[in-house]
Amino acid sequence: MKGEDQARALRHSVALSSLTHVSCMRLAGVGASDAVTRLCPAELFLRDGQMLHTLFLDDNAHVVADVYLCRDNADFYLLVEGLSGDQLEQYIRGALPPGAQVTLDDMSAEHEILSINGPYAWEALSKALNPEIVSLPYMSFYNMEGYTCFRAGKTGEFGYDLMVPADDAERIRSRLLELKHVFDMETADLEALDQCALENFFFNIRREGRAKVTPIELQLQWRVSYSKDFVGASALKDHKQAGVKTRLTCLLADSSIQIGDEMCHEDRVIGTIVNAGWSGVRGDFVGMALIEVDLAYPGLKCFTAGVGDGAVPVRTVSPPVIDNRSLFVNPQLHTYKTRDDFDFPPLC
Amino acid sequence: MNPDFAAHIAQRDEILAHIRGILIDDLCMERELDEIDPDTPLFGTGLALDSLDALDLIACLYSRLGLSLQGASAHRVAMRTVNTLVDWIIEQQSEKNER
Numbered sequence: 001m002k003g004e005d006q007a008r009a010l011r012h013s014v015a016l017s018s019l020t021h022v023s024c025m026r027l028a029g030v031g032a033s034d035a036v037t038r039l040c041p042a043e044l045f046l047r048d049g050q051m052l053h054t055l056f057l058d059d060n061a062h063v064v065a066d067v068y069l070c071r072d073n074a075d076f077y078l079l080v081e082g083l084s085g086d087q088l089e090q091y092i093r094g095a096l097p098p099g100a101q102v103t104l105d106d107m108s109a110e111h112e113i114l115s116i117n118g119p120y121a122w123e124a125l126s127k128a129l130n131p132e133i134v135s136l137p138y139m140s141f142y143n144m145e146g147y148t149c150f151r152a153g154k155t156g157e158f159g160y161d162l163m164v165p166a167d168d169a170e171r172i173r174s175r176l177l178e179l180k181h182v183f184d185m186e187t188a189d190l191e192a193l194d195q196c197a198l199e200n201f202f203f204n205i206r207r208e209g210r211a212k213v214t215p216i217e218l219q220l221q222w223r224v225s226y227s228k229d230f231v232g233a234s235a236l237k238d239h240k241q242a243g244v245k246t247r248l249t250c251l252l253a254d255s256s257i258q259i260g261d262e263m264c265h266e267d268r269v270i271g272t273i274v275n276a277g278w279s280g281v282r283g284d285f286v287g288m289a290l291i292e293v294d295l296a297y298p299g300l301k302c303f304t305a306g307v308g309d310g311a312v313p314v315r316t317v318s319p320p321v322i323d324n325r326s327l328f329v330n331p332q333l334h335t336y337k338t339r340d341d342f343d344f345p346p347l348c
Numbered sequence: 349m350n351p352d353f354a355a356h357i358a359q360r361d362e363i364l365a366h367i368r369g370i371l372i373d374d375l376c377m378e379r380e381l382d383e384i385d386p387d388t389p390l391f392g393t394g395l396a397l398d399s400l401d402a403l404d405l406i407a408c409l410y411s412r413l414g415l416s417l418q419g420a421s422a423h424r425v426a427m428r429t430v431n432t433l434v435d436w437i438i439e440q441q442s443e444k445n446e447r
Contacts, residue, residue, distance in 0.1 A: 053393050138392055201387055201429075219385035222394050226383070240382075250387070297357050298386075298431055299438075302350070318431035319387055327424045345421050 007280045009186035010155055010196050011347060012325060013336060014118035016176055017188045021206075023085045024107040024163060025092070028075040031101035036069060036076050039095050039231065041215070041224040046071040051139045051152060054223050056083070056091060057232030061214040061239055064091070066205040068152055070141050077107075077141075079150065079161070082205035085109070095231045112169035114162045116176065117188070117196070119325040120336040121158040124183050125149075128175045133160065134331050147172065155193060156200035157326040183336050195277045198286050201250055201319030207259065207275035208248060208288050216244045217290060246271060247296035250319040251287040253305060255312040261305040263289045263314070270295050273305055279321070282348045286321055287314070322347050363434045370408040371430075375401050386431040394429070402427065415440050 009015040027035055037044055042054045048071055056065040065082035080088050085106040092104060116125055125133045130144055141150040146168060153159015164172050179185060197204050203220060211217075214236055215224050226237060251257070251273070263271040271291035279286045287305070295303075298318040304311040328344050368384050371377045377384070377395065388394045390405075397405070405427070409415050415437060417423055426436035 219387045221383045221385050222388050222396075226380075247385075248387075294357075297360050298435070299356060299360070300353065302353060318429065318435050320428060323425050328421070345425075 003192060004280045005186050006188040006192035007195065009184065010118055010157060010188055010192060011281050011322070012119065012184075014116060014121050014124045014179075014183040014185045015188035015192070016173070016185060017115040017117070017190070017193055018173075019113040019115050019161065021081060021190060022108075022113050022161075023078075023080045023083055023088045024111060024113065025078045025080065025085070025088055026072075026075060026105040026107055027078065027092075027102055028105065029102045031096075032074060032076055035092070035096055035100055035102045036078075038097075038229070039092060040067075040069055041228075041230045041233070041236070043225045043228060044069075048073055049140050049142065051141055051150060053139070053152070055215060055220065056080070057214070057230070057236065059232055059235060061232035061236035062212050063203075063205070063209055063215060063218065063220070066203055066209065068150065070150065072141075072143070077148075077163075079113070079152075079163075082209060107163070110166055111163050112166050114164060114169065114173060114176070115153070115159065115193075116162070117153050117155045117159045117193070118157050118183075119329045120183055120339075121160055122331050123336055124176065124179050124185065125160055127182075128179055129162075129172070136160075154200070154202040154204075155196035156202070156320055156322060156324040157196070158329070195279065195286075198275055198277050198288065199279055199281070199320060199322045200324070201288070204275060208290075211274045211290060213246070213290065214239050214244075216240055217246050218248050244293055246290040247293045248274070248288055249291045249296045249316050250298070250321065251289055251303075251305070251314045252282075252317055252321065253285040253287065253312050253314040255285070257285050257287045257305045257312060257314060262307060263291055264304050264307075264311065265295060265302060270303070282321060291316075359438065360434055363437050364430065366412060367430055367433055367437075370405065370412065371395065374408045375404055384430060386434070387429050389429050390427055390433070409437075413437065 040054045046052055052069045054067045054069050055063050058064050065080050068079040070077040085108045122134050136151045147162050147164040150161040257276045259276055261273040262269050271289045273287050273289045276287035298316045301315040303314050305314045368381045390397050406417050
């Protein structure tokens with residue numbers, strides 16, 4: 001029941017998580033802006049307090065990290081999944097020209113990132129910590145008294161990541177958990193967050209991100225620019241010119257599908273499942289597969305996953321596969337307490 | 349390839365081309381056609397359209413395809429990604445043909 005309770009909280013109320021897998025680095029100095037321009041594959045139109053969801057690539061244009069780049073005056077925060085603090089520092093130093101005037105401050109050791117997600121996350125945070133959090137726009141952050149609040153999230157629901165000093169994390173966690181019964185709040189682990197990301201087709205560096213492919217196959221071209229220079233830029237352009245063979249496609253199945261399962265069409269292998277999980281909210285299995293680009297379309301019911309007697313039918317769909325409650329919850333109208341007074345659409 | 353299967357893909361490709369065309373020609377996105385991936389979010393992240401873009405998009409869907417997006421719930425679900433918009437257009441065209 002633990003997993004089901006976490007999924008329920010994430011999709012219907014509020015869930016609290018600790019993002020120990022996220023590395024946080026602060027870049028400062030006169031060369032910080034040039035440094036992030038070189039590192040980041042997207043165009044940088046970032047004002048103070050804004051965040052950009054981007055990627056880090058290797059020289060082959062394969063994705064190595066899922067990155068939030070955040071501008072704090074002339075400095076930048078990087079919130080990174082896929083690289084440890086040491087690996088991140090090594091990656092950054094490897095990409096910078098000799099003598100670049102940038103200081104790197106690995107904040108992971110002295111800070112903890114608490115994540116609050118769910119359709120009523122805004123309400124829980126505003127009651128526990130600061131009412132002003134409600135007005136924080138998506139993809140922006142604010143330095144509050146003693147911590148920084150980033151409005152982002154990868155669940156499809158309202159999401160806030162709090163970067164708090166490690167020695168104050170327990171106090172803030174306790175303040176949030178004092179509201180546990182008011183919001184039917186649960187503590188959600190990484191597996192539950194990853195399942196939400198899968199249902200909403202958010203990129204996951206620990207799943208499909210291991211496939212050694214470029215942003216083109218992953219349908220992440222919105223995070224890259226073809227008109228600037230960055231690590232992997234020329235390989236990416238060459239790859240685009242040559243044409244890609246596969247594209248990430250969302251799947252549903254009534255029986256179990258697993259990462260590594262082959263996808264077949266008329267007894268021919270057409271791809272591989274790179275992410276999969278049981279959706280307790282939907283009541284079926286959700287997956288992502290890298291499928292031959294000519295067949296990578298939603299609305300097809302003629303594929304199978306797995307081999308032999310274990311092969312199961314799968315159908316391709318347009319993600320997200322959840323009509324998130326957060327699409328319909330309005331902080332000016334709704335509260336968790338009065339949620340039953342409103343006729344919200346079903347989640348699927 | 350099975351003819352139904354091929355027809356489904358051809359129909360999606362045609363509608364996808366329409367939407368990409370609207371995004372580039374009418375909403376002035378500085379992208380090549382093949383740089384707009386089908387499952388890209390339209391709002392928030394992804395193409396990061398705003399509320400004025402949404403109105404332009406709705407107007408273009410009406411003027412180019414004769415389709416009218418009505419109702420807040422329908423908007424929010426249909427306009428999540430390029431592909432969910434394709435799904436909605438296919439559904440609307442199919443309903444039109446049945447009438």
